Amino acid sequence: MTAIVKVSLLLLLICTGCDSSRMDSTPTPVILEIPASFPVLEIPQDNPLTEEGIALGRTLFFDPILSIDSTVACASCHEPASAFSDPLAFSQGVDGVTTRNSMPIINVGWMETLFWDGRAMSVEEQALKPVENEVEMGERWDQVVKKIKRHAVYPAMFDDAFPSQSITPELIAKAIAQYERTLISADSKYDRFRAGEATLTEQEILGMNLFFNERGDCFHCHGTALFTDNRYHNNGLDEYPEDLGLAAITNHPTDAGKFKTPTLRNIEYTAPYMHDGRFETLEEVVEFYNSGTKYSETIDPLLGNRRQINLSEEEKAALVAYLKTLSDPGFLSTH
């Protein structure tokens, strides 16, 4: 045998060796640690979490390749430093700004419906939307798939995460969804207080009592360990809501002005507030609930008819102090 043949044979052996090991490797399953205070987490059977899937999803989430001119990534409007929201009232996309305030991505695995108006029924479905949204990423899905297929790294990553499946928009969304399910925030001062590992100040305790009693009455909507009921309410922002919210999706006039209750976890980091970012500070939000809710036909019965709760200055400050105990600084940096 000539040397050339020998080398070729060796190469062939190595190559087939590589190939077969790739084919044998199944993605490594990941079991999320669910905080004891949280409800059960349901993960769709056709998208189990794997190390490779999560890693791929994370890379895609931070990669502007999904946008038409490679300037905007999911993370542009969902920055870790802002608890996966951004500091703007309306977010900057490839073509102008969004019509609503960017939502934080916190514990979204538990959310049965997504968006301010609930138009997506799962994180997978949600992740399909921004790419073709003209303002946000303005790209066509077939273009995205093309770019990813000829990319230096992605084809191998997809093969590791989803062996022998061809790259499709759905598969891209699945990977992103896997990553989003890992964005669990459950280590705030308040969580530690509940676990007996931290103490709250007198002011924070006063605020907590207001949050959970019928006077302040925040817990009926911002309840559970998620600090949202994941339901849709009109919390009295406007007498005549300009943005119809849920009603634009359901076509029921009785849903006018209803929006998804946002989580209050990490609320300190997600200003400005509400679906249109109208409030700059938590003090303004608390003053709104104290004296500013407006009656309309769809106002939530919990907020009643032109509710005035007459909180003292001390009580308002306490409520804000309590909201800040829901901050989980570690959440901003672990990703």
Place this chain on the structure above:
Amino acid sequence: MFSNIQRFLPCLLLILLVSGCDLFGGNDDPEEGVVGVSFEHYGNEQIVTLEQSSHQSEAGHSFTVTLLEYIVTDIALTHEDGTVVSLKGSHYVNKDNPDTWTIASITIAPGTYTSLSFRFGIEGSENVFGALERTLAVDNMIWPMMMPMGDGTTERYHYMRFEGRYGTDGTFRIHNGPSGGGDYSFPVSLPIDLEIDGNSETIQVDMHLDQWLTGPNVWDFTDYGMIMGNPGAQALLQANGSTVFAVKN
């Protein structure tokens, strides 16, 4: 030939009789059946549609319902011989989610059952947050521990959240639960006439929402705002609860 037939006829008859007995053998051995329970909601005998249907309160207000969710526990059937057969430990119903309107069918022994029973809400010492299924919807029924709503020690569950609108711009919120640590849950026992012998049945339980607002106590929406810290109001609702449930026969 003829005599042959004569000889065989008794045998044939016997065979027919025996196989006949086998065919109708069910008469001797009654069989298990399956039973499910479904919940329906009425206001003045009219089915409730959230945000749509309008109903009348005894106190004279017309009202619509925006939210109706509740928990029942210890759902069981009583056999005529006195045995109690458990169907389910606890069940959460939400008018907005059809998946919650039924308790899935359960296989039960044959016989005659004379009542369906359950507890509206959760019995005092068992009402501890975390004890029920940990779905987001059930977790959301949390009843905080803060005084005067709770007893300052443990989080528990609401029994019911019943909210809506009345008159031109009124809103109401009837939240039943362990106000001040008290127990305002109550047992419900509904007579039924259920024969189980291989059959499959669904028992329909009707909640008559207008009955929360009367019999014996007339409930005027204008008199009550928030009642989670109002044990007196909870006791009135508990009493009114006696006429709220019925079984459609």
